[in-house]
Amino acid sequence: MSDAIDTSGAAANGFEPRITAFVCNWCTYTGADLAGTSRLHMASNVRIIRLPCTGRIDPLFIIKAFERGADGVIVSGCHPADCHYTTGNYHARRRFAVFHDIMEFIGVDPRRMTFSWVSASEGAKWRDVVNEAVTNVRALGPFDAYRALAPEDAGVATPAGPAAEVATPAATAKAEAS
C-alpha cells in the first residue's frame, strides 16, 4: 500500500504505516463523509472504526489496535462543547490526558497517536489529520514491539491469547457468575 499524497517518505524507507482510527459517529465520521462527498484525496493507510462517541473509547481499544499490528492510532471526535452527547468528548479528553503517560509507560511512542477534534463540517481538516498522521508515523517506522505478544493463529471471532481477557472480560465475568 502506498501513500497517495506524499510518497517521499515511502521512498525513503519503503514502509507504509497502518493506522486505525477511532472516530465518533456524529462529528468526525460525518466529517470524513464530507471529505468523501467533496472528493478530497488523502492517504489510504487509515482504517476507520465507528463509535457512537469518543466517550465510548476504552483505552484498551487502542492497546489492542497496537497489539494487532497497527503502527499508529487516530482518535477523533467532536470539538469540545460540540459533543452530540453534550459531554462525552470531555470524558474522553480527560481520560486520554492520563492515557498518554500510560502508553509511554507500556512502550508505545505517544507520537504514534493522534488526538484531534474534527467536526461534521471539517472534511478538509480530516484529510489533513489523516495525511499528517501518516507522514508522522511513516517517519517513526513500523511498530513491532507487540508482534511477539500477538498469538500465532490470530483468531478473529474470539481473540485468543493474552488478548482474550482484555477483549471480553464481561464474558468471562458472566462465566464465573453462572
Place this chain on the structure above:
Amino acid sequence: MSVPSRTLAAEVREATGINVATCYQCGKCSAGCPMASESDLRPHNVMRLVMQDRRKDALGDQSIWLCLTCETCSARCPNGCDPARVIDAVREIAIEAGGADMPRTIAAFHRAFLQQIRSNGRLHEMGMVVEYKLRSGDLVKDANNVPAMVSRGKLSLLPDRIDGLAEIKRIFEKCGVTP
C-alpha cells in the same frame, strides 16, 4: 519579449502568493487610488488584465509605473487581493521581460537612486539630483531649489560613503540588479 510558458496570473501568484482570481472587480481600489485620474489603467484594471493573461497590455502600460505604492488600494480591498503588491510584481516581470515602458523621468529616478546606493551605500541627494538630471534630461526643473537647499544644509556636496560597500555590491549582485 520572449513568450513565457506560464500565464501572467501564475507568475504573479508564484511571486506574491496572491490569487488574482479572488478579485471581483468591485473597483474599491480604484475609487481611492490617488493616481487614478492620471493613469489609464487603474488598480482593478491591472488585476483584470493579469486575470485575463493580457501580458502585453499589463506590462506595456505606463500606468504601472505611476503607482505611488501608497497601499490605499490594498488597505481597503474587500478580498485582500493586495493590488499594490500585484502591481509591484507586474513591474518586476516587466523589467525582467525588458518590455517595460517606464516613463523616462521615473525610470531615471529609480536608476539614479539605486546607483547612489550601489556606489555610496547611502543616498547622496546632490549626487542623485545630478545623476537624475543627466538620465532624465530635464535639467532646468528644480535647479532653482538647489541653492536654497544647500543654504539650508539640506544638500551636502560630498557623499557620505559607508565602509561596508562590498556588502552592498554583493547584495545587488545576488539580486541580479544593475542600476
Place this chain on the structure above:
Amino acid sequence: MTDVAYYPGCSLHGTSREFDESLRAVAAELGIGLAEIADWSCCGASSGHTTDHLLGVALPARNLALAEAQGFDTVLAPCAACYNRLSAARLAIATEDGLAERIPDVLGRPFANSVEVHNAVELLRDASATIEQKVAVAVAPNPLKGVKLAAYYGCLLVRPFEVCGYDDPEQPTSMDDVIEACGADAVDWDMKVECCGGAFSVSRTASVLRLGRAIIENARSHSAEAIIVACPLCHSNLDLRQKAMARRGEEPLPILFVTEMVGLALGLAPADLGMSRHFVDTAPFMTRLVKQAAERVVAEKLAKEEAAAKAAARAEKQKVSA
C-alpha cells in the same frame, strides 16, 4: 533606560536634517538614549522594492542585521519610509517561504530577524505621559497650548496594516495623542492617511502638487494652524513644494515634524530643533505662538489677582457687617 538602535536613514542626514536634530534634542530631554547603528546603509526606499522584491528586502535587512550584531533588540526608524521598508522586510523574511534561509547568503552576514522596528510617533506616543508632565512643569509658557494642529500620517506610517499595525490604518490616533500631550488641539480632519505623492516629488512634481494641495486645503478648512508630519517625504512635498501649490495671497501653512512640535512644547528653542531649515518660514508662526502664550500668561495672572481682590473685598464687607 537602555539605548535603542537609531537608524536615521539617508533623509535625516540630508534633506530632513531638522528631523534628526529635533529627534536627538527631544530624546535627550525625555531621557531616551539613541545609539546610531554603525555603518548603516540605505533602505532602498520605494526604488528598491519597485525594482526588485528581493532587493527591497535585502537592503533594509542589512541594517537589521547590523543592529542585531551590535546587540540591540529594537531599532528606531523615525523616517516613515525607512520604518515601512524595515518592518516590511522583517515581515517578509518572517513569513515568505525560504526567504529567511536565503537572506544571510544575500547579505553575506548572519541574520536571525530578531529586532523589532519602531517609528518616532510610536516612541513619542509611548512617552506621552512623560511629555505631559514635563510640559506641565516647564518654566516658559507652552507656546502650543490651544493651538490647532493637524496630524498627517500619510501612507507609510499606517499601511499596510500587517507591516505597521501599531495604529488604526484608516482612523489613526497615535500622533493626535502626542499633539494633545503637548497641550495643543488635534483637529479632526479628513486627509490624515491620504497620499501626498511620496517618491514622485522630483520625478512627477505635478502629481505631488495636486495631491499636496488637497491635503493642505483640507487641513486649512478644518482651521489647522500647522500640519504635523513624521515622514521626510511628506515634509519635503508639503514644505518644499507648498510655494508651488499655493494660490496668490494664500497664507502658507507651516509643516512641522512631530519631534519639532514636542521640542517646542518642552520649551526648546526653534533653532535647536532645526526649524530654520524649513522652506515655509516658521518664524512668523513662532512669534505669533510666543505672543499668544505671553498674553495668555498675563491674562491668567490678572484673572488670579482679580479673584484674590474680590475675595479680600468680600472678607472686608463681612468684617464691617459683623
Place this chain on the structure above:
Amino acid sequence: MSRIGVFVCHCGENIARTVDCAAVAEALKDHPGVAVAEDYKYMCSDPGQALVKKAIEDNNLTGVVIAACSPHMHEKTFRRACDQAGLNKFMCEMANVREHCSWIHEDRGEATDKAIDITRTIVEKVKHNRPLESIHIPVTKRALVIGGGIAGIQAALDIADGGHEVVLIEKEASIGGHMSQLSETFPTLDCSQCILTPRMVEAYQHPNIKLHTWSEVEKVEGYIGNFEVTIRKKARSVDEDLCNGCGDCQAACPAKRIPSEFEAGLGKRTAIYVPFPQAVPNIPVLDRENCTLFKGRRKGLAKDVCGKCKEACLKAAIDFDTEDTFVTEAVGAIVVATGFKLYDIGREQPEGLKGYGEYGYGEVPDVIDGLQFERLASASGPTEGAILRPSDGKEPKTVVFVHCVGSRDPEKGISYCSKICCMYNAKHAMLYKHKVHDGRAIAFYMDIRAAGKGYDEFSRRAIEEDGAEYVRGRVSRIFREGDKVKVWGYDTLSGEQVVIDADMVVLATAMRPQDGIRELAQKLSVSTDEHGFINEAHPKLRPVETNTAGVFVAGACQAPRDIPDAVAMASATGAKVLGLFSADELEREPAVAVVDENTCIGCMRCELVCPYGAIEQREICAVDGHVCGQVAYVNPGVCQGCGTCQAVCLSKSVELQTFTDEQIFSEINALAYWE
C-alpha cells in the same frame, strides 16, 4: 456459526471507478462466517434490494453487510429490506466503501485493498450483532418556538392551528421582530405593519399559544419528544395580569431621552416603555439600566429618588422589587427562529469582524443604516414618514445608497451575500424618490441580486421609472465635509472615479445572526457555522431540521432570509412538528446501554459520567425477596447511547447494544489481516 451475506454495491461508477467490486466480493466469499458474497450495480435500487432479500431467504442468513455508501445515507433503506425479508434489521450493517474509500483515493489497487479491509471489519462486527427490538418512547405534543419575529409567529400559528399547544418566547418586550420596524415591503410596497399586526394579535389571542415576552431560554434538557425547557422571565417590574396598557406610567416617567431600540436610535423612549404603539402584548417593561429609581439604588442612595410611574398606575401593577423568575415547560419539539441583527460598522467589533474605518466607523451622523432609513420612511416613525436627515433635520437632496457593506467583504470578516440588500436598497431609492421628487438617489452596487418572484422587475423599476442612479462600484471612503458627506466611489462601467457631495448616506449593512445565538445553540446542542448561523441538517434535503432530532430552524437565524423565505421556512417547520406529533410514540434505535446485574458491583461510576442522568441505583433481591445488592439501572427512554458509561465501567457490566466490546474488539482484530 453465523451465515453472513456480503453485498458490494458499484453505486453506478461511483464506487466501481476506483474499487474492483467483484474482487471485494471474491475476497470475502471464503471468509469464515460468510455464506454469500455478491456485487451489483445499484444495491439501493429495487432489484438491488430484491437481490439482498432473496439471498437472505435462500441462504437463511444471520447477518447482512452492505458494502456501499455511508450508513448515514442508506442504513435505513437496507435495514428495512432485511426486516421485510424476515431478518432482524439490526443484524444489517453498512461498510462505507464510497465516502471513506472510492471517493478519496485514486489508485485502484489501494482502494480495492482498503475496501476489502473495511468490509471484512464490518463482517466481523456483524458476527457479534444481536437481534434487537426498537424502543418506543412517548411524545409530548407541545412545541416551543424561540423568537417572536415573523418566522416565530408563523411557526407558532401553524402548529397551534394544527391543534397543538405552543409556547412562544420572545426576548424583547413585544413580538413582531424586525418586520414591525419596516416601512413598506418589497416587491409589492405593501405596508409592513398592516400585514404583520393582525398576525401578532392572532398569535397573542390564539387559545393554543402561550406567550412569554421579555423571556429567554435558560436551560434545555431531554430529547426529541421529551424536552424540558427552563425559561427565564426577566424582571418586567410590571404585573402582566394587572396592567391594562393605559400608558399612564410612560406619560409619568421623567427619563424621556433614552434612544429607542425600535426607532433604531432615531427616536426617544421613556425608561418604562412599550416598544411601539402596536406592541403585543401592550404591556410595558421597566428598563432598569436607564430608570432614575434604579440608577439611584445602584448609587446606594438611602431612599428611592423616583417612583412616578408607580404613583401614576391606577391598577397598582408596578412593582420595583420583582426579580427574574423561571418557568419550566415540557415540550416535544423546538423551533428556533431568533432572526438577525445588522452589522454595525463601528470601531468596536466582535471576534473576527473589523468595522469600517474608511467610512468613519459610523461616527458621521448623516451616515445611517437600512433599518434607520426604514424608520425615517415609516409613517409611524420619528419623522412621520418625512425623509429628514439626523444631523440637522433637513431634507436631503442627494442620498447615496451603498450596497454590500460588510457583506461579500471577507476582509471585514463576512464573506456571504446578505441576500435582501439589493431589494431593500431598490425599495429605499423608490420610497425616497416618491417622497423627495427633486432629489437624487444614487446607489453604489457590485451586482444586483434580485432573484425572486417580481424581484428583478422591481429593482429595474427603481432605475427605469423612479430614476434611481445606479453606479457599479464599491465606495472607497466616506467622510464629513462641512454639512455634506463626501463619497469617493468608482464607476467600473464608465471607468471613472465618482466623487459625490451627498446630504445623507444609507449603508446596506450585512445581516448577522442575533446576539447570544452561540450560547443558545449550545443549550440546544445544535451546531452553528463560522458566522454563527444555525446549521441545517442537510443543505438541500433537510433545510429546516438541525443535527439534533426534534429541533427545527426557521428564518434568518439559519442564513440571511427575506420575509417570504422566513415565512416559508416557518411553515415548513410547522409541518415537520405536526408530522412529529402525528404519532403517539416515537420509534428509536435500541442503541442504549444495558446493565448486567450479575456482574455489576454497584460502584455507580457510570452514573457520574452519564450526560443524560439516565442511570440510577437499584436494589436487587434474591429469590426469597431479601435485598442482596445495589446495581446500576439504565433508563432506556433517557439513554442516548453515547457509551461513556461502558468505557468507565470497572467490571465491564454495562454494555451499549449495537456497540458492544465484542463487536469493537472484533473489528480491531479484523484489521490484523491487512498484511
